[in-house]
Amino acid sequence: xxxxxxxxxxxxxxxxxxxxxxxxxxxxxxxxxxxxxxxxxxxxxxxxxxxxxxxxxxxxxxxxxxxxxxxxxxxxxxxxxxxxxxxxxxxxxxxxxxxxxxxxxxxxxxxxxxxxxxxxxxxxxxxxxxxxxxxxxxxxxxxxxxxxxxxxxxxxxxxxxxxxxxxxxxxxxxxxxxxxxxxxxxxxx
Numbered sequence: 647x648x649x650x651x652x653x654x655x656x657x658x659x660x661x662x663x664x665x666x667x668x669x670x671x672x673x674x675x676x677x678x679x680x681x682x683x684x685x686x687x688x689x690x691x692x693x694x695x696x697x698x699x700x701x702x703x704x705x706x707x708x709x710x711x712x713x714x715x716x717x718x719x720x721x722x723x724x725x726x727x728x729x730x731x732x733x734x735x736x737x738x739x740x741x742x743x744x745x746x747x748x749x750x751x752x753x754x755x756x757x758x759x760x761x762x763x764x765x766x767x768x769x770x771x772x773x774x775x776x777x778x779x780x781x782x783x784x785x786x787x788x789x790x791x792x793x794x795x796x797x798x799x800x801x802x803x804x805x806x807x808x809x810x811x812x813x814x815x816x817x818x819x820x821x822x823x824x825x826x827x828x829x830x831x832x833x834x835x
Contacts, residue, residue: 648728648743649685651677671735675702678739682729683708689725696725701733701742713749720750740798748805755807756823757794758814763831764793783809783834793831802834809833 651674665673682698686708689696697719698708709715711728719726731742740757747755764786767775781789783803787796793811802809812823812830822828 647685647725648739648746649678649682650739651675651681668735671731675729675731675733678731679704679708679729682727686727689727694725695723696727698727698729701728701730711746716746716750738795738798740794741801744794744798744801744805744807744809747807748801752807755802755809756820757809757811758819759793759811760813760815761793762813762816762829764791764811764833766791778831780832786833799833806834 679698679700679702682700686696686698699711699716699719700708701711703710708729711730711733716726716728728742728746731737731739732745743755743757746752761769762777764778764781765775766772766778766789769775769777781791783799785791786794786799787803790796794809799809801807810823810828810830810832812819812828814820816822816828819828823830
């Protein structure tokens with residue numbers, strides 16, 4: 647699981663308040679670590695084993711991300727919570743999700759959003775927006791379909807990594823996606 651930090655703030659938003667984009671992105675990456683630790687604790691309370699791995703070294707708080715460490719935890723049946731983004735400014739958690747999925751050999755990226763797939767426009771603003779069942783990575787980039795950033799779609803395209811976009815608002819949504827029964831859009835694949 648790649649965790650975001652948007653509930654606290656994003657680097658782009660902070661930069662409009664006189665903080666550099668680089669510093670704002672660093673603050674956002676730190677926010678993802680806080681969210682990751684909270685999610686890890688919730689998973690553990692629910693009875694599953696989890697570990698937070700951060701792209702930013704914080705050995706007193708959580709483990710540092712490495713592909714080998716992530717795969718070891720997965721082999722041991724642990725859920726891994728990936729925090730700290732890529733550890734670099736100017737990259738979103740979308741790009742991090744695709745990067746980490748490629749690194750650990752995942753079958754697909756599951757992108758949970760507030761809508762049930764990829765649309766031609768924001769369906770909350772445009773009632774005529776068309777929902778796609780399937781589209782290519784290239785179509786998502788060319789159409790400037792902003793459910794994920796272009797860097798994430800390009801990395802997924804280069805590595806033939808499918809992205810399944812679905813609504814997290816539906817009860818049982820993740821299970822439905824895993825069973826192939828969810829209302830979703832498949833990008834690539």
